[in-house]
Amino acid sequence: MPRLEAILASPFRFEVTHRDPHSKARCGRIHTPHGVIETPNFIFCATKGAIKGVAMEQVMANGAEIILSNTYHMLLQPGPDVVAAHGGLHKFLGWDGPMLTDSGGFQIFSLGHGGVANEIKGRGRANLPKTLLKITEEGALFRSYIDGSLHTLTPESSIEAQQKLGADLILVLDECTPFHSDRAYTAKSMRRSHRWEQRSLDYFRAHDDGRQALYGIVQGGIYEDLRKESGQFVAGNDFFGQAIGGSLGGTREQMHDIVEMVSRYIHPERPTHLLGIGGVADIENGVRNGIDTFDCVHPTRLARHGCALVPNDIGDEHINLKNTRFKNDLAPIDSRCNCYCCRNFSRAYIHHLFKAKETTGGLLLTLHNIAFMSQVVRNIREQIKKT
Amino acid sequence: MPRLEAILASPFRFEVTHRDPHSKARCGRIHTPHGVIETPNFIFCATKGAIKGVAMEQVMANGAEIILSNTYHMLLQPGPDVVAAHGGLHKFLGWDGPMLTDSGGFQIFSLGHGGVANEIKGRGRANLPKTLLKITEEGALFRSYIDGSLHTLTPESSIEAQQKLGADLILVLDECTPFHSDRAYTAKSMRRSHRWEQRSLDYFRAHDDGRQALYGIVQGGIYEDLRKESGQFVAGNDFFGQAIGGSLGGTREQMHDIVEMVSRYIHPERPTHLLGIGGVADIENGVRNGIDTFDCVHPTRLARHGCALVPNDIGDEHINLKNTRFKNDLAPIDSRCNCYCCRNFSRAYIHHLFKAKETTGGLLLTLHNIAFMSQVVRNIREQIKKT
Numbered sequence: 001m002p003r004l005e006a007i008l009a010s011p012f013r014f015e016v017t018h019r020d021p022h023s024k025a026r027c028g029r030i031h032t033p034h035g036v037i038e039t040p041n042f043i044f045c046a047t048k049g050a051i052k053g054v055a056m057e058q059v060m061a062n063g064a065e066i067i068l069s070n071t072y073h074m075l076l077q078p079g080p081d082v083v084a085a086h087g088g089l090h091k092f093l094g095w096d097g098p099m100l101t102d103s104g105g106f107q108i109f110s111l112g113h114g115g116v117a118n119e120i121k122g123r124g125r126a127n128l129p130k131t132l133l134k135i136t137e138e139g140a141l142f143r144s145y146i147d148g149s150l151h152t153l154t155p156e157s158s159i160e161a162q163q164k165l166g167a168d169l170i171l172v173l174d175e176c177t178p179f180h181s182d183r184a185y186t187a188k189s190m191r192r193s194h195r196w197e198q199r200s201l202d203y204f205r206a207h208d209d210g211r212q213a214l215y216g217i218v219q220g221g222i223y224e225d226l227r228k229e230s231g232q233f234v235a236g237n238d239f240f241g242q243a244i245g246g247s248l249g250g251t252r253e254q255m256h257d258i259v260e261m262v263s264r265y266i267h268p269e270r271p272t273h274l275l276g277i278g279g280v281a282d283i284e285n286g287v288r289n290g291i292d293t294f295d296c297v298h299p300t301r302l303a304r305h306g307c308a309l310v311p312n313d314i315g316d317e318h319i320n321l322k323n324t325r326f327k328n329d330l331a332p333i334d335s336r337c338n339c340y341c342c343r344n345f346s347r348a349y350i351h352h353l354f355k356a357k358e359t360t361g362g363l364l365l366t367l368h369n370i371a372f373m374s375q376v377v378r379n380i381r382e383q384i385k386k387t
Numbered sequence: 388m389p390r391l392e393a394i395l396a397s398p399f400r401f402e403v404t405h406r407d408p409h410s411k412a413r414c415g416r417i418h419t420p421h422g423v424i425e426t427p428n429f430i431f432c433a434t435k436g437a438i439k440g441v442a443m444e445q446v447m448a449n450g451a452e453i454i455l456s457n458t459y460h461m462l463l464q465p466g467p468d469v470v471a472a473h474g475g476l477h478k479f480l481g482w483d484g485p486m487l488t489d490s491g492g493f494q495i496f497s498l499g500h501g502g503v504a505n506e507i508k509g510r511g512r513a514n515l516p517k518t519l520l521k522i523t524e525e526g527a528l529f530r531s532y533i534d535g536s537l538h539t540l541t542p543e544s545s546i547e548a549q550q551k552l553g554a555d556l557i558l559v560l561d562e563c564t565p566f567h568s569d570r571a572y573t574a575k576s577m578r579r580s581h582r583w584e585q586r587s588l589d590y591f592r593a594h595d596d597g598r599q600a601l602y603g604i605v606q607g608g609i610y611e612d613l614r615k616e617s618g619q620f621v622a623g624n625d626f627f628g629q630a631i632g633g634s635l636g637g638t639r640e641q642m643h644d645i646v647e648m649v650s651r652y653i654h655p656e657r658p659t660h661l662l663g664i665g666g667v668a669d670i671e672n673g674v675r676n677g678i679d680t681f682d683c684v685h686p687t688r689l690a691r692h693g694c695a696l697v698p699n700d701i702g703d704e705h706i707n708l709k710n711t712r713f714k715n716d717l718a719p720i721d722s723r724c725n726c727y728c729c730r731n732f733s734r735a736y737i738h739h740l741f742k743a744k745e746t747t748g749g750l751l752l753t754l755h756n757i758a759f760m761s762q763v764v765r766n767i768r769e770q771i772k773k774t
Contacts, residue, residue: 049736049745050743052747053747053750056731057727058445078742092735094731330473344443344481348465351465352469356435356436356437358437358440359440360439360440360442
């Protein structure tokens with residue numbers, strides 16, 4: 001079986017199949033043990049081991065090709081060992097396609113800094129007590145938000161947990177510095193992150209079973225010299241891919257500028273992920289700057305709050321089905337959409353479900369928004385292939 | 388097209404295909420414009436136009452063959468006119484198979500009497516204000532639990548609403564007398580129900596488009612002479628089917644006895660439904676007494692509370708997946724079950740979802756419990772066919 005042998009010999013490979021001559025936009029294929037990720041692509045968030053309120057068979061049937069799960073949440077509940085006993089997250093949560101896990105750092109630091117994260121923490125917008133107790137050279141000491149127990153996350157323990165979880169693509173531990181950090185803190189934090197990334201890589205190599213690939217993370221906040229230093233650090237180490245983390249500024253315009261700036265300092269031939277970004281305009285900007293994958297809770301979160309993502313000719317990014325104007329609207333959300341929701345249900349029905357507090361409404365909109373985002377990246381890939 | 392013509396000429400037919408020589412148990416086929424209901428069968432509750440937290444494609448894929456929706460809820464939200472504008476409930480809620488609606492009376496009276504109903508009211512176990520204001524010869528005056536507005540439900544308005552909703556099988560308006568009613572009230576109420584049933588039938592006939600069939604309801608509580616009178620009334624009128632309503636006593640044993648007693652006084656050749664009953668032992672008892680269909684919120688409600696219905700060799704009716712003993716249990720709920728949940732997920736995963744408050748847990752258990760109940764009635768049918 002030469003094909004199986006070849007896959008076993010090198011399951012991970014990134015090939016660029018098309019390049020836009022006018023920008024850094026590109027189409028590619030990330031080969032993983034659980035299939036190929038066509039890029040550019042969008043990664044849907046199964047934060048706590050499920051995409052909220054839906055079944056994985058529906059997630060896949062409506063176009064999703066890759067999901068992520070958050071190591072922070074899986075560490076605390078149910079713990080990585082029970083997942084490992086299942087043979088990993090793929091079997092645990094019923095997803096046979098490509099999967100990514102993060103390091104666990106983002107939630108610890110965003111909770112700890114009391115900052116921007118809301119739903120990504122998995123606990124909604126509640127006013128939470130700070131759970132980050134201390135950041136040291138060794139790692140981060142934090143309290144479980146579930147039972148108050150003390151935990152330390154180190155580069156080594158993050159990689160160890162991610163190896164137990166068994167996602168295809170995994171991330172180094174870094175500190176996610178918030179928007180309000182000054183230059184001095186951002187620089188100090190970034191250099192510690194680099195040391196953590198090196199330790200993550202060393203631990204990963206020592207325990208690599210060939211079934212996972214490691215991404216480095218480029219930090220440096222809004223400071224060009226720091227982004228350059230971080231981009232070069234990550235490019236100079238033997239990571240399979242690279243993610244762009246940390247602060248991207250305070251406005252959408254600044255974010256687009258910083259992504260453009262960072263793109264000049266990263267390895268040009270590695271698969272590149274932009275962490276936590278998922279607006280359509282942001283994805284389009286990212287793609288122009290060579291970003292291959294994106295993730296964000298936004299599409300599935302919006303759905304649970306009654307909002308459907310739509311093309312510009314229907315609404316401004318999304319429509320809110322709870323609005324009374326949809327009460328008697330017999331049309332589907334988007335007659336051109338091929339998702340389960342649009343093929344079978346009217347806006348009036350979705351409106352009714354939210355009025356009646358039936359969670360099937362959130363389920364149907366989640367499937368629609370998954371289909372919508374999948375179509376967005378499919379359209380982007382087709383456009384690049386046409387250039 | 389002789390077949391289509393035949394269907395159009397008479398879409399409704401009940402044929403008994405097998406009879407148990409030792410009891411009244413029988414297998415049959417209820418032909419409807421939306422397909423055949425193999426009996427005995429179980430009807431799943433889409434109370435407010437959705438089976439809570441799941442999609443209809445999953446409901447069907449996991450074995451359900453018929454669902455019901457509650458006219459009371461659909462009357463108040465979204466109202467029957469918007470459903471009619473969709474072409475009826477089938478199209479509104481995305482179910483192409485056979486469907487039943489009730490008259491709306493049960494919720495009005497169970498709310499009004501402040502009695503036994505809990506989830507079937509669609510508002511959980513909250514301590515609700517009484518909303519039934521008055522029962523007269525004309526009908527029932529009640530307040531909307533949504534906005535406090537006043538509504539009157541009469542036999543005519545119930546049938547009119549059910550004709551707009553367009554379910555295949557519809558029910559006459561009756562008063563559902565609670566367990567604590569004395570003989571005098573039960574008799575008085577039953578005779579008014581008979582007059583309402585007659586008016587329901589008259590209105591139905593005057594507006595029948597051939598796409599629906601009407602069931603009468605046998606009342607009379609726990610009193611044999613009243614049940615006999617009611618059974619004869621229903622049998623003596625031109626109903627397609629008959630349902631057994633009202634009080635069946637205060638214990639499971641008494642309920643089984645009363646079902647046996649009532650079965651002696653009903654039309655022996657009409658499809659017969661036992662309202663609101665869904666325990667496995669209760670279904671088995673009902674089948675022995677000639678009942679063809681059953682409905683209950685129990686299987687889907689249990690699921691949302693973390694409980695999976697199981698055969699006796701796994702647990703006593705159900706197991707509670709929230710229990711810590713399932714934390715590391717890699718087995719499916721039932722390795723012999725072919726549902727989406729049991730084919731793909733462990734008890735440990737379901738346990739985790741409930742611990743993490745992920746509603747996907749309720750979704751997966753709902754599909755399992757639908758598959759379980761569907762298998763229960765399939766097994767019963769096969770047993771009858773073997774006798």
